[in-house]
Amino acid sequence: MAQPQKLDLLDSTLLAIARVQPFNRGLLRRFWINFFKKRFDHAVETTYRGVPFLFHLDNTTEQKGLCNFYDVKEVNFAIEASRVEKPIFIDVGANSGLYSQIFLFHASSSARVIAIEPNPEMCERIRANASLLSSQKSQSLIIENYAVGNEEGMMYLSLETGAGGAHLVSEPSSNSIEVKVKRLLDILKAHNVGHIDLLKIDVEGFEVEVLDGMVGSKYLPNIFCIEYPHVGLDKLQEILVDLGYRFDTINETNAYFIKNDTNI
Numbered sequence: 001m002a003q004p005q006k007l008d009l010l011d012s013t014l015l016a017i018a019r020v021q022p023f024n025r026g027l028l029r030r031f032w033i034n035f036f037k038k039r040f041d042h043a044v045e046t047t048y049r050g051v052p053f054l055f056h057l058d059n060t061t062e063q064k065g066l067c068n069f070y071d072v073k074e075v076n077f078a079i080e081a082s083r084v085e086k087p088i089f090i091d092v093g094a095n096s097g098l099y100s101q102i103f104l105f106h107a108s109s110s111a112r113v114i115a116i117e118p119n120p121e122m123c124e125r126i127r128a129n130a131s132l133l134s135s136q137k138s139q140s141l142i143i144e145n146y147a148v149g150n151e152e153g154m155m156y157l158s159l160e161t162g163a164g165g166a167h168l169v170s171e172p173s174s175n176s177i178e179v180k181v182k183r184l185l186d187i188l189k190a191h192n193v194g195h196i197d198l199l200k201i202d203v204e205g206f207e208v209e210v211l212d213g214m215v216g217s218k219y220l221p222n223i224f225c226i227e228y229p230h231v232g233l234d235k236l237q238e239i240l241v242d243l244g245y246r247f248d249t250i251n252e253t254n255a256y257f258i259k260n261d262t263n264i
Helices: 009-018 026-039 060-066 072-081 098-106 120-130 184-190 207-212 233-242
Strands: 002-006 042-048 051-055 088-092 112-116 141-144 147-149 153-158 167-169 176-183 198-201 223-227 245-250 254-259
Touching (some): 009 026, 042 098, 051 120, 072 198, 072 223, 088 098, 088 184, 098 120, 112 184, 120 141, 147 153, 167 176, 198 207, 207 233, 233 245
Parallel strands (some): 002 042, 088 198, 147 176
Antiparallel strands (some): 153 167, 153 176, 223 254, 245 254
């Protein structure tokens, strides 16, 4: 793919139209994505809700972000979470780093973000996006190229459904890459994390294994944001109640849990 480019006036105007409801939903969004994929052979440098970002059109997550329709309520929540003093955000299954980028942009210079992503190509995209921020902000970002599970080892990341739906499997295939798995607890210890304000988990069906690796840990966040459709809300509630959390709210694909001793 060619080098990223900023949009000219015509393309900026077309994108502005594509981002307005109802043009950014359903079949209309699909039309715009196909239109832009034919128009560009490079990543698009623009903004998402005022935050600079490089959007690659080979990734469904970035396609939705380009059209201004990606986890809208969840992004609002992340922005609010970034406004506390010395905020720390852990992004498990960071993909191309949209959540991490938004958190860094809105947080103070004392913020810390650890973006954990098993796909090395996505890690490069996270790094490229961070370079669009100030040097002080980008230096607050740590990128860890691992999958997260309940024990250390090796697994395979299936890319059959593209980067946006990449998921862990035990056996290799023609569309998979071998990745190292670590417990989240071990990653947090390595970086001397003292507290966590927000922990987002989006690992396409491996959420329970991530949580299992945190049982008995002192590294528990004030707030969990977890994608639930793959494993079910009931299963997540069962685990998180035992960890000392209460269910707060639910959005289209993500559920929020608040630590019982947190005044939120």
